[in-house]
Amino acid sequence: MPRSSTQVKPARAVGSKSRHSGIPRGVSQQSDILGAVEKLTIAGLTDDIPIANAQKPRPAAPQPFRFLDLPYELRVEVYKYHFANTGHVLDLDPLNYKRVHQKLAILRTCRTFYREASHCFYSTHPVRLFPTHPGRFFKTKKPLLARLKPGQRQSLTALELRLGPGWSKPPRGWVVNPDLGLADCTDVRKITVFVECDPGTDTFSGFRQPNEFFEGFAQSLLENVLKDMPWVDRVEFDAWSSVKKSGTLVQRLIEVAKSHHLKVTWGPERGWTDADEPEPRRVLNMYAPLPIASTDGRRNVVTTA
Template structure:
């Protein structure tokens, strides 16, 4: 005998049986109602109004109504770059001079040149015209030291500053300085006047300053000198070689520290060389010498302490080299 199937119980809705059951509509839903309406509902309008969103009207404005128009965008006109070379040459020269401010008046071989000088010279790479103008301003407004005096590797170099410049740069130089005193007991081998130095190409030099830092003939140097008259002779020969390479130079400016005597062996020999070469002698502002000045030997003796200080500085310099 087959088992009896359990009778299915009618599924009761969760609706309260006391409420009437809705009748199913016999009318079919139109196809158009299956798509969303293109008009916003009242709930959407209220929501947009609360959020501050104003929707554009779907119907055209009435006749005579003013329609707000969006202002046209201004066309951007490209700015033309400033043409530096359009300035007068006088103004360009002034700008070059301002650009080179911060560089020492006397330029020497120094390890700090990369920070103070090299970055300023980057203007030479702009173009050919600016290179010629700016380089002429730089080399004609600064004094260049013939032989390096800064302690370190440059002091003993065989290639001084002038030898590192090209012909055009040397021709722009108007002022040179020969400093005597460093290495008075053993001058560097690089202090030699030759063709590689390029003095003969410095045709526009109008001022040569010979600055004497110390006079080894003074008695305070006794016992430290390599030989009597050694550095004085070396200095005279060096100045004579410099003047021989520069026949176009008509005058020499002499200056010194306060401990140097005009009547000492050092200055006497240098003045004789300048006069023998037919050069006019001028005096620098540091020492304050004049043509008619007579040395006061008594006053010079009072400067013994200053001389000793200069000697100590020379000894410290000699120790670093």
């Protein structure tokens, strides 16, 4: 019998092969799904959603900074920054424990630190020859310079001699002798002489010792210091605003420096220069009678009422 045109073709079995890939269709889809699942991560599935009890990544252990690998010039700059708030001049002071001693603890790190940081500290800080703090150190027989080690004194580049305290009766410890340690200060090139007060002015009249006692004492003190340190090349003079450059005390100190053929410089506090100090202006007394001008026919004569 002839085949009918409406005959339905038999359906393809489920397990039959694909026309193009030769792999069963169900197996191909299943493998694609498994491959996509394998590519997914927990972070991708939980984007912006915290996971309870999730293990946090461990932070990397901090590595120590190798400070000694820096060049010497950079290490010196670090030392200067470390000692920035220790004061300008070193002297015996009760506040040294908080201001200086804690900073000097860095010297206990190693020998390299001690050698470099110690030289940086003492070469950038002048040391006061005799203590001036009005306390238990003022009359000490052993100033700070005598308490330093010889190696520390060799690093010094400047000293300060402050005059004024004890003008009526200087302490017995203000003596230049070998125990002071000036022979070890071979790198010192500048000595600053700072005058706090001049007993030769009229303000101290009736209280000072006669015959210019303090002027002679200060002159002899500076003379002995310069005699033990012939390598010093300049002396810097400075003072408070009440001290005059033209006073007897300052002039005798300048003569000592010039007698040793040293260069004389001026500090920033007083603002002195090589020129003569100008005389202060006379202040007109507001209660004094005002001058009245009168003419006698030949010239103007000023009289007072």
